[in-house]
Amino acid sequence: MTPTARTAPASASPAPAGDPLAPSDDLLSRCTRVGGLARPRAEEIDREGVLPQEVIAALDEERIFSLTLPRALGGRGCTPGEVVGAVMALTYADASLGWTALIGQSSGFLSWMDPGAAAEITGETPHPRVAGSMAPAGRGVPEPGPDGTPGFRLSGRWPYNSGCRHAQWLVVAFIPVGAPGGAPAPAGENAVGPGAPSGPVGGPPGAPAGGRPGGPGGGPAGGPPPSRWGLVRAEDVRTVPTWDVMGLRGTASDDIVIEDVWIPARRTFDPVRGQARQDGAIFRHTLFTFLMTVMAGFPLGLTRRVLDDFTELAAARGRLGSRGTLLDDPLVQARLLQAHSEARAARLLVAEAVAALDAGAGEDPVPARAALAAAVQNAQRVCLETAEWAFHTAGGSAVHTSHPLQRAWRDAVTASSHIAFSTSSAGRTARALLRPESLTDMEALLV
Template sequence: MTATETVRTPEQLLGDARRIARDLVGGEAATERARTPSRTAVEALREAGLFSLTLPRVLGGSETDPATVLSVVEEISWADPSVGWTLMIGQASGFLGWGSAELGRRVVAERPDPLIACALAPMGEGTILPATEAEGEDGPVYRLDGRWAINSGCRHADWFIAAFAKKEPGVDSPQWGEDVVRFAVLPASEVKVLDTWHVLGLRGSGSDDVEIRGVEVPHSMTFSPFFEPGEHEGPLYRLSYFAFLMMMMGGFSVGLARRAVEEFRALPEADLADTAAQVEFWRLDNERLAARCLLHEAAARVWDEVTTAGSARPETRARFAGAVQHSQRVAERVVDGAYRLAGAAALRDEHPLQRLWRDVHAAGAHLAFGLVTERRMARVCYLGDHSMQYMI
């Protein structure tokens, strides 16, 4: 979609997501074998504008609300978790809301509705070039070097976002501080994809490592969602960095858990005859439904504060992050229960519950779901610790 076309409504976006999801069901094994989503799936998502849910409207995106992002990612993750994970990470296009207008225009001029792979941990360094070497007139130029792990969707990406630590020339390592980390936006042609994604779960997400060596990036093609406000005016770009990330991720787990419930119900009737098993899974299913309600309620609270007051309070953001983390933990319990109660049938590679079990636990390894992150959110709510605002 270009900036001159009509913005898709939430109803249209969700309707398209459901249509594409129906087409994806049954193709999960092929996605795993390819270790990346198919070109057909990627282009269907792109054509429907689903990689641009959070992209600013002036750049041709929908710039939609968090509830729609959660619901769309849920639908695709229900159909094929690897494709859903790739779509979720693809919402990194919304980080262009923190970049300059020039940066955004350059990205979408190359390809409308861009697929952007990202590595948000600062695994590389950006050496600040001496003035005699730097030709940029809008700030310094950074020479990027490093290797970034787990770049979902990278084999189809048009652009990459790579977090890096600024480093003075002649210094062995960056001096860490508030203004050290920036995010560089690079065309795919300047990034080398390494064939490293040989894993247990989310096999089809194409989350390979990438390498960047000696690429010079002008300051105008960088941004910092940690310490700089969004350049675009919409309320999405008044979210903190971490709240935006949680919005991207929240729909994945509930979609996967929903699929596990459906696969459990599809088991042969004889396998479901055990009353104790029925009651056990009934409780898990209710826990899943409650987690989804909590997720959307917490997202609505964040959105209400952002749209009315211009920002969301740390406690509100922490509760939203907690709801996302809770939905992941519940999804793990639901999938574990379905897998165990299914018996020997689920041991086979081709069984959906085995794939869901591998995928949900692979997702649980993400830092956003980790104990360190949960501790940080608990400190916000119980101790009033508002340090590291960008990570709340």
């Protein structure tokens, strides 16, 4: 095979008709425009640890941070498939861009908040840039405001807040303290439905459930107290620059510190056990399904980028002591074909799972939700394995930190450390598909 004779890589083939992951032409063009600004600055993004202000401004202009924000709150209200396709296109341009955009879909958390409070936030900051952490690493002491409004006084330190340097709001999980069993939820907050546990959240989505629902105080026996999430203005948060890592370096995933900041209770919510209060297919199921949906496009987009970059390099690079190129090697050809097949299969699995959830999950939605989680976890595995193979096969030049295949490998490794791809999360997904009767009610909410 020669560079002039090769056909377009399979990853660049057009999406099939009726593809549930295909964003509209308008949304795709907006993502392509933003990606075109970020890709030439990949080394700068890696070096500076944050997206350039020009790229953030473009994300704002194209309303990319509002893909999951409901239309009732001024957002795009995209379908799950459109969100996956948009994140895929942005990640194809630059992994840190794609990750920042998917974490920026934290604006969708406003769907679980009191609608009046959510409208106040979007009225103050239309298309808000929202970052934050799901780990319940803070404490909230119930305390009324000066006018008697119920609220919490928050303190704590939260790690891994991707995009916090340009966020306008930070969403943080905290443990209510100072009241038996924690403070009550604001009036009107709904439970998920029949079978929803009354127990507390045992940690961030992806963490072990911590015990059996129904223990003393309405929670798992011996488990931690209930957690809630709250939105805090960026000016009330201190950022600690801790993001010195191997991959996804441009995501500014620093620690944040909140010290004795009061917020009204209406700006707090429980998205793990609570039901979304805005309409939209992406909120129809659990918080974990929402999270897996916004993450699905990342491994798909990064795998496409790795395959296209490797193919371009292999078609131009000669083998030492050989007249042929790397792409002429039959072993490379065979492994590259396998990688393309695995990438296409991963995409089809995600598309199938998204379409099944969109069509309705039937009487028992847990298997359908687990199928999406399994598809996204598989896509990340394919991404990591493909990036590692491409990096090692590219030769000595790829060891330089500026090399795109080395950067992609580092990004894939770092993304794989996210709790959504952890052993506990994968095990829970497997049990939901293979032994659903073994799940506790709380574990079912984390699938």
